[in-house]
Amino acid sequence: MKGYGAWSLIREGLRHHLGWGRAWGSPAPRRRYEVVIVGAGGHGLATAYYLARNHGITDIAVLEKSWLGGGNTGRNTTIIRSNYLHDPSAAIYEKARQLYETLSQELDFNIMFSPRGVMMLAQTEHEKRVWQRVAHANVLQGIDTRFIGPEEVKRRVPIINIDGPRYPVLGALWQPRGGTARHDAVAWGYARALDRMGVHIIENCEVTGIRTEGGKVVGVETGKGPIDCGKLALVVAGHSSRLAEMAGFRLPMESVTLQALVSEPVKPMLDVVVMANTVHGYISQSDKGELVIGGGTDGYVNYTRRGAFQHVEETVAALVETFPVLGRLRLMRQWGGIVDVTGDRSPILSKTPVENLFVNCGWGTGGFKAIPGSGWAMAELVATGEPGALAEPFALSRFREGRFIDESVAAGVAH
């Protein structure tokens, strides 16, 4: 396979780019794989990648019912940050953020990690105390954040309204190395790297059943026939509960539609990522010039991927109030994704009641930023059968024990 870079672009340009090969193949599934991963979203692909890279396992099939990266990997607002409150969250998100720093070079695919800085606004005295608490926690966790005053907020985001009247900006939690990345490219970059390592990615291959023998997983039924496996990892976000049902267990999880939207593209006006929890809205500007805006979740369980306009209205009103210059810009497109939300809004990376069957789900509204860290931790779990430090706190058993990792206090958005 051809390497990427300016020279290969020029060389190919001279012959009209006819020489580029497939970024990833389209193999027919084999009868058996050592590891089958269901779900070729960011987390599934990253799991496969770190299984191959860190654990030398390449006899892997990643099965995708549709097109790879088409779930929440391709529907999120691309924000990457690790300014979490609780130690386990901070650990896994910071691991992910660090991997993102060099992911383009590692994958030879420009995923456009853009550490432009993430700012979480404090707009009430209470919120200010919350972010100051997170900043203090981050000191011990070794995560580079600090609480900044309203003047610095205004300096970094000149278009912001810090004076209210309803919700004046009292400061912000600032993570200078947080930012964004090109979401699709993360999936494509992993897929291309996996293909080079001989891992099979099989698209349009829906899993319709899970076969177990004596409490042990032995294979899956798919639209392309049965596939045997030594180990099975379910990494399918919103549809995890349905697959778990096929394997005979339940997950403490609900699926709801989360919306996002973009404006028409304009010249640069916002250099950092701004999250405003009190008024409920988060926003960044893509390299293309669109304002990328995160909306809210529906208040009821559904799989529609549509969502109610009311959430768009709330979010847009909040952002027009926070950034009054947005008033005449226009909503170009809105969409929805199915987010998988657990009882404590933290993910599940875990063994299951079925032997050799592992789940990675429950990332809710915050999965994109975690992809490399999640893949890293999940690969260790699948390869060794036991969780490492990163995955251990996120085991299913925590719901039984009450060992919650509740980030609602610092989850970025209050939904």
Add this chain to the structure above:
Amino acid sequence: MSRRVTFGGRLIDRHQTMPFVFDGERMCGHPGDTLASALLANGIRLVGRSFKYHRPRGVFAAGIEEPNALVTVGEGPRATPNLRATVVPLVPDLAARSQNRWPSLGFDLGAVADLAARFLPAGFYYKTFMWPRWAWEKIYEPLIRRAAGLGPAPAAPDPDHYEQIHVEVDVLVAGGGVAGLMAAETAARAGARVLVMEAAAHWGGRAPVEGEEIDGRPAEIWVEETLARLTASDKVTVRSRSLVAGVYDHGHVVAVETLDRPLAGGSLDGAVLRQRLWHIRARRIVNACGAIERPLVFPGNDRPGVMLASAVRDHLINWGVAPLERPVILTVNDEGYHTAELLLEAGIAVAALVDLRPKGAGALERALRARGVRVILGAGVTATHGRKGVKGVTIGRVKTGETLTRLACDGVAMAGGWSPSVHLWSHAGGKLLWDEAAQLFRPDPTRPPRGGDGAPLVIAAGAAAGDLEIGAALAGGRAAGLEAAEALGLERPDMPLPASRGRPAGTRSGDWVVPRRAKAAQKERMFVDLQNDVKLADLELAVREGYESVEHAKRYTTWGMATDQAKTSGINGLAALSLARGAPIPAIGTTTFRPPFAPVTFGAIAGLARGPLFKPLRKTAIDGWHEAAGAVWENVADWRRPFSYPRKGETREEAAAREVLAVRQKVGMLDASTLGKILVKGPDAGRFLDMLYINTMSTLPVGRCRYGVMLNEQGFVIDDGVVVRLAEDSFLCHTTTGGAGHVHGWMEEWLQTEWWDWQVFTLDQTEAFAQIAVAGPKAREVLVALGVKGADISPEGLPFMHSCAAEIAGIPGRIHRISFSGELSFELAVPADRGLELWEKLAEVGAPFGITPYGTEAMHILRAEKGYIIVGDETDGTVTPHDLGLGRMISKKKTDFIGKRGLERPFLRRADRWRLVGLEPVDGQTLLPVGAHATDHGINMFGQRRAIGRVTTSHFSPTLGRPIALGLVERGPERLGEEIDFLTTEGETIRARIVDPVFHDREGRRLHG
């Protein structure tokens, strides 16, 4: 060169002129013009630059589908980027600017990207800009960001106004063409309440332009008469310039009406009411949004002068403008012939008609030849010439590309077939089917989007349903009206179908691209998505690289992601993928149609929710007094509360300290009206509250108060407050200020989903009562001076945690002897409309006792000195009653309460949990920062420094004269006297001693005073 002609012009007033400015140049148009028609009338061909390669572009279409002619309209704070010139109505002195060019539209340095275009194919940025690693964020990305974007970023807040309206109708008809009007009249005649919305400023859609006839007269007359009847009907509401933007679940529709109307009562800064956002609840929706003509994909098909044939006709008939003076017409159906005839009729020369179909169009073709027009069959345009506008084209064979001739011309009018506007059908889940004969996707009537009742919600009619001919459109409109009426249970009206005569489009050629076997270099100039510069070569590259699913191809190439959202590029892109993959178009599938149909202004979505009306502030009945007293404010949930009342020369913190001392030494008064007050009433009220709180409420005697704590199912504290038993069957539950709404919702959720058979009603009375805390050693004296009737407020008559009804200073109300300050305290509750009166009387009669109003900060300090928790400070959704030292409150007798099971889980029982303690800085003077964490200097499993506790509250105590804090510390209560280290974000270490959380009056003597 384009110019105004004497032909046509039905929408303009030729007797008046209207000046406007484009890129600094003054020009004139007529009222009724669009910016695009006025520019064309002035001979302006170059209007914009494309997104990626900055290629010169001109007006391409005549409606919202316009991909090229995007301009910024207006100046200063009203500058609005990315508007389609084709739908901007000309107004006097309108100022428009071209975009995405520097230094000028004619000479754009950005066009170097076009020179390097062969090295910048789709997705080139995924393959490069990776080395050196630092350069992406420092060099490449900033450059890309500057080059990208379209219009200028706005620089000042929008001064104009927007409003919203909510309506409920039986039938919403989207689209005011003949199908829509027919549907509306049919439904209205059946008795339905109908709302008809047309995005354009004019009615009738394409019928008047196409010279079609209804009832033997021009369609325009039928349109006018039908519209007049609809307007006159009291069942029908008619709105033009109103775009139906999106259909959401449950029949919720969002539409935007453009008004640009002076504000009622005028305004100083010339602000106008710009738009109105409609929230429509419709029982049935008729999608009659018409269809959009498709361009053809051939080399150089993006140059100014290449445009849709329908846009040529529109400009001619509607605005009296010949966008081209000597065009080549390129067609895949009979519409090119109609266009040629129209041009000839208007006195405009046609360089040639080029028909992709080898067999031509029979009689139409003969007629055209007879008029001296050169007709070339089985051919297409294989090249365009002229950098900033077409000067000539090369004609070649469709199949081979073999050159036949080269023609001088000033543009190409393309008739590439039609794409029904199925968006509103698809938004809420309607499915499509591929019509092979017509080569288009049309709504599949067997798989419509369904409403809350499970019945079809959207009915497609006219061109939007794929019925392109006028007879079928009228019939479809009528059928839609009948279907809607029937669904609403209305009687079938007598609605005759008028006779009509139109011009059939004929059979479409099966070709999509010319030439069929284009060379690689040609494909790099065959544009599919004009705005985003996505070419045939790009879509082929996507397939070659494995991005072959329609969604991958879209995302990889950015095809269909421009501001026009694939309106002219969608089907052509699918065709390109179909050719590259060798699979039929329906096998490629479509991308999802997402709202909005066309961009919607953020200001309109925000509506009136701006400034003070953004989440309107809640104010207590006493707010005005606080304001006059110079209070500084703190937002608490949606309320504002006085933080403190600084006197001259005082900081707000100094004021709070003074207020604390006043309460401790004399007496203070606090406006506590924001506390949640929920009335819980009914025979099962006590039983219900026993489930809600960890302690027992059913045993509370009437007239007594009890502090209660509420948990969620997980066992974590979510709210607290004092419960008062007002009568045998009624309780008043106080909640936190921020928690009132949640707690009320929480109660209702349980009553409605779990205990629906219990006889309990809840009522949030928070705003019905003003509540004033009178606290301090002289509180009782103040009350005596105030005058209390009907109650004995002596220590024996109204002991601590008792409550009684009373007439307070002549106002009927209640007195609760509860305290959040640790002092002797009475909370006086009176009807809200008398709250201010009571407060003012208190201030007056309390003056001799030194009564001092105090704010939230003093309240926080007073409670911290007493070690009382605040939900949200000491708790965060992860703290149990045991952690707070409130474990003894948990009733042992109750078999169940919310959170009981959660609390029994092992992790919530662990001995090493962080628990509430007091903290005192060892040096006696350093204030511990709230949120600071303590560490034992060890390392945890993640390699992080181990945390063993945190500060939840920290104040300088005026009472004690030193800093105090509350915190949660690992095994805290077992470690009283120990010293631990807190790390600050500044890297300092503050050592603190773990102490009992009650710093003041540990015995509670003052409380019972």
